[in-house]
Structure formats: structure tokens, C-alpha cells
Amino acid sequence: MAQVLEFKLPDLGEGLTEAEIVRWLVNVGDVVAIDQPVVEVETAKAMVEVPCPYGGVVTARFGEEGTELPVGAPLLTVAVGGTASSGTAVSAAAGASGASGASAGDAESSEYSGNVLVGYGTAGPAARRRRVRHESAAVAGGGGRTEAKAPAPVQAPAPVPEPVDGPVPVISPLVRKLARDKGLDLREVRGSGPAGLILRADVESALAAAETTAARPVPVPAAAVPAVVAEGGERVPLRGVRGAVADKLSRSRTEIPDATCWVDADATELMAARAAMNAGGGPKISLLALLARICTHALARYPELNSTVDTAAREIVRLPSVHLGFAAQTPRGLVVPVVRDAGTRTAESLTEEFARLTESARQGTLTPGDLTGGTFTLNNYGVFGVDGSTPIINHPEAAMLGVGRIIPKPWVHEGELAVRKVVQLSLTFDHRVCDGGTAGGFLRYVADCVEHPAVLLRTL
Structure with a gap:
């Protein structure tokens, strides 16, 4: 019986807390080998090919190219425990793409490396990937294959955050410094990251809300209002190496x-x-x-x-x-x-x-x-x-x-x-x-x- 395991963005070392997906190296339905690179990401330090510690069939990918993910966020899920020839892993790929997955420790040693993914991941040569082809899946899916995506979160009214005791989980020291420089109490910010992790976007949203609340209309003479010479303009995100x-x-x-x-x-x-x-x-x-x-x-x-x-x-x-x-x-x-x-x-x-x-x-x-x-x-x-x-x-x-x-x-x-x-x-x-x-x-x-x-x- 195949198990669906979730592979999360690993700790890439050197204090890096996030990475941007540059290029996927596998598709949903591909068979991957243990320690095979599955995605290329860009950190603030370098481009990194991230290897997957599991061997099996890719059942889902989370995040489009250009998406920035924090360490610990889901990258993909892999069905392990079956073989492509017997069709066990293939059926798991077709029917379990939305599964949350079992822990890595539940898989057999032959199906995952168990190495700690820090820096440039696990050791060992990368195998060439091969695509699984099966007639039944083509007939059932109309000849095409859709890529599983992370379930869309249900939008609910956000409760007013309550002050918490102890350290506040923040994605990076730079975000903490931004809040400190702007006089923002992080205990009053609700994080949108995994397990309530406070992201830069959360701090910027809180600062923008505070500025809007504090703003007061001030009458200005018409002659003192500067003329608008241009509208719009290209905005280039300061992230990755440039950031x-x-x-x-x-x-x-x-x-x-x-x-x-x-x-x-x-x-x-x-x-x-x-x-x-x-x-x-x-x-x-x-x-x-x-x-x-x-x-x-x-x-x-x-x-x-x-x-x-x-x-x-x-x-x-x-x-x-x-x-x-x-x-x-x-x-x-x-x-x-x-x-x-x-x-x-x-x-x-x-x-x-x-x-x-x-x-x-x-x-x-x-x-x-x-x-x-x-x-x-x-x-x-x-x-x-x-x-x-x-x-x-x-x-x-x-x-x-x-x-x-x-x-x-x-x-x-x-x-x-x-x-x-x-x-x-x-x-x-x-x-x-x-x-x-x-x-x-x-x-x-x-x-x-x-x-x-x-x-x-x-x-x-």
C-alpha cells in the first residue's frame, strides 16, 4: 500500500529563512528517485537545486514559479511504497494528491534517504526522471493531467490578535528589525505563515493599517498641491540577491x-x-x-x-x-x-x-x-x-x-x-x-x- 509523504522546503543553512521557486524540475505524475533534485530555488545567497529525500511518484506540487516560500512550507507530495510497474504508486498519485501525507519516519529506508537537508541537501547522484504513462488515467482524466494545488484557505474574519508572552515567531531578523525601527509591537501582529509565523507582508500590512488610522486630513491650499507628472510606474520587488x-x-x-x-x-x-x-x-x-x-x-x-x-x-x-x-x-x-x-x-x-x-x-x-x-x-x-x-x-x-x-x-x-x-x-x-x-x-x-x-x- 503506497503512502503519500509531504516534502517541505528544508533549512538551506546560513540563516536563510525563505526561498523563491525559480523552476520546477519535476511534474505531477513523474517518478523521482531518492535524493533527486526536484525544484530550483533562489535564496538571498545563491541558486539551489533542492533534492527530495523520497523515492516514488509526485502527486502534488505546491507553489508556482516565482512564489516565495518560508522554510517549512510544503513543496510537494510523493507516493512511496509501490512500484511504477505494478501500478500501486500510480494509483496513489491519481487518488491521493490532496492527502496531507504521513511523516517521513513512516516510510521504509529504501524509499527515503533520511539525510538532513541543510545547505545543498542529501548526498548521492541524481537520477534521471521518467514520466509515468498509463492508459486508465488518461481515459479517466480525459487524456490530460492536472496539477494538484494546495487547497485554498477559507477566508474568515480575522480575530483581534491578543498579546502573547514569550518570544514571537518571526521569519527573519530583518523583519524583526523593521518592526522595531517602526515602533511596531510584534505581539499585536497576527502571522499568516505556518504555525502563525510572522512574515514581512504581515508587518508591512500592520504598518500600513497603523498609518491609515493615524492619518488625518489636512486642508492644503490649491496652489500648494504639486502637479502629478506621472502615474503608475514599474515596481521591482527587492528580494532574492538584490534584496x-x-x-x-x-x-x-x-x-x-x-x-x-x-x-x-x-x-x-x-x-x-x-x-x-x-x-x-x-x-x-x-x-x-x-x-x-x-x-x-x-x-x-x-x-x-x-x-x-x-x-x-x-x-x-x-x-x-x-x-x-x-x-x-x-x-x-x-x-x-x-x-x-x-x-x-x-x-x-x-x-x-x-x-x-x-x-x-x-x-x-x-x-x-x-x-x-x-x-x-x-x-x-x-x-x-x-x-x-x-x-x-x-x-x-x-x-x-x-x-x-x-x-x-x-x-x-x-x-x-x-x-x-x-x-x-x-x-x-x-x-x-x-x-x-x-x-x-x-x-x-x-x-x-x-x-x-x-x-x-x-x-x-
Whole structure:
């Protein structure tokens, strides 16, 4: 006898609490194998293919593509316990699509993996899916197949929420902060998520209702009313990667008292050194890798900038290793992949890791671990054809080095005017972790290494 099991959106790790359905990889009626990816979702960190721990026939899918679901919400149901050849699972798929499902522990070990789905789910190779075809179902259903959907909730008058004691279930810290900043008591908000979980939409609705109630008509002279120049306009939701970037940048500007210093540097010798490295054959060394090597050596001399601030404890935490983030523009928005232990890597190793992470960023396959844990960020905005910038620090880091384009410019070299390859370097830093003297010393050391790469030989 087949059992219908419900598979819920699992915990994807790194504190992620919701995900958007990008693409379904299976249809109702498909046979799926244990640990086979069934849906592609987008979190605030990356694109994730979610594997299903059950093997059987898909009986229902919950959520259309583009729908945002909280962790723990139903994704699909699978009929397990029968085989496609005997027709047991097929009959379950046809007749039990609306079933709520048994628990995963009721299935036999051969029908579900039992692995904990955190991060990128269960282990094991994904099997190719196959579609179940059976004549009886085609005749009974008129030759077509309909996709089961979650039952529509019955709309009833919402009772007035009563204050509750203890912690209030909220979908994410950002939603809790939104309520706190707006002075909204979450105990008076009724959550629409699973088990009363308070979603962002619940908080925004409560704030809108409060504003409407508090609004009072104020007579305004006709001459003072501005003319309406446009109506409507496109609204783009701030969610997924773009929403996460917006939240992080806003938090950075709110919490970090940043300052920026910059300097022009003659990069002619650095470019010549790179050309010499690549002339001898073997893997090519990227310019970004050389700049990363310079950064890690500079951070060893000025460790104040490889730190973070514990605002609650009012302490500066200096970090022992350099995990170097670098800004990468992708079709999904700006992301900052992180190269682990960049200070211990060679130029060749850095080049390979930059290339791997950049390609993963373009393909949308970066893992949450690839995007977290950075201690310092290198931002090469020169690829956009600009000279300078005042970048926003990647919270909770303490500094970011910006690199502009390298172009021929008039430059005084050895007492004479010459055309040299010049680059503008800028450092944005958290003024809590150091003063201008330290920041200036760091930037000057970076500029000296760019102008005279042999300076690095003193620290090798």
C-alpha cells in the first residue's frame, strides 16, 4: 500500500529563512528517485537545486514559479511504497494528491534517504526522471493531467490578535528589525505563515493599517498641491540577491562610520611584472591575483583593517586569517564570493580560485558558504571603465579596497614627463577600527607595491 509523504522546503543553512521557486524540475505524475533534485530555488545567497529525500511518484506540487516560500512550507507530495510497474504508486498519485501525507519516519529506508537537508541537501547522484504513462488515467482524466494545488484557505474574519508572552515567531531578523525601527509591537501582529509565523507582508500590512488610522486630513491650499507628472510606474520587488544586497548595504551605511581615502599610482611596473610572469608558459596569472597578494601582505602589516566590530560588546575583533571577498557583477545582481585563506595562497592558486568563483557566480551556482565569511573585500570597478569610487563597506567587514581602470596618463617619472599606466586606488574603512594614519599607511603600502612590485620581496 503506497503512502503519500509531504516534502517541505528544508533549512538551506546560513540563516536563510525563505526561498523563491525559480523552476520546477519535476511534474505531477513523474517518478523521482531518492535524493533527486526536484525544484530550483533562489535564496538571498545563491541558486539551489533542492533534492527530495523520497523515492516514488509526485502527486502534488505546491507553489508556482516565482512564489516565495518560508522554510517549512510544503513543496510537494510523493507516493512511496509501490512500484511504477505494478501500478500501486500510480494509483496513489491519481487518488491521493490532496492527502496531507504521513511523516517521513513512516516510510521504509529504501524509499527515503533520511539525510538532513541543510545547505545543498542529501548526498548521492541524481537520477534521471521518467514520466509515468498509463492508459486508465488518461481515459479517466480525459487524456490530460492536472496539477494538484494546495487547497485554498477559507477566508474568515480575522480575530483581534491578543498579546502573547514569550518570544514571537518571526521569519527573519530583518523583519524583526523593521518592526522595531517602526515602533511596531510584534505581539499585536497576527502571522499568516505556518504555525502563525510572522512574515514581512504581515508587518508591512500592520504598518500600513497603523498609518491609515493615524492619518488625518489636512486642508492644503490649491496652489500648494504639486502637479502629478506621472502615474503608475514599474515596481521591482527587492528580494532574492538584490534584496539581500539592499539590506546589507543599508545596514552598512546605518552602522558603520566609514571614511574614504585615495591615491593615484603608477602601475607600469606591475603590468610589466605580470607580462614577464605570463611569458614563461604555464597558467596565466591574473591582475586580480596580484592585487590580492598585495592586499594580503598589506593586511599583515596593518591588521586593524582585517577586523570587525562587536557593537553589543563594544569591542574590535581582529581576525587571524584573511578571507578575501571580491565584487562580481552577475545577471542576478552584485555578489561577493570569498576566497578562503587568501593570505596563504600563491598567485597561481588565487588566479584559479578567482576564475572558479567568477564562473560559479555567472552560472548562479555559488553555495552559501562561497558568499559568507569574508574579512576584507577587493573591488575592481575598473572593469566598468571608471577611475574612482567610494564603495560601501561589505558589512560586517571593516574595509574595502577599490581599484579603478589602468590607463595611459601623463606622469612624472624619474624627473621627466612620460606616459605611464596609472590607476586610482581608494580605501573605504570603518573609522572605529583605526584612524586616518593607519588607513593612509595601508593604502600607501599598496600603492608602493603597485609602483614597485619588488617591495613585496622584502616580505616573501
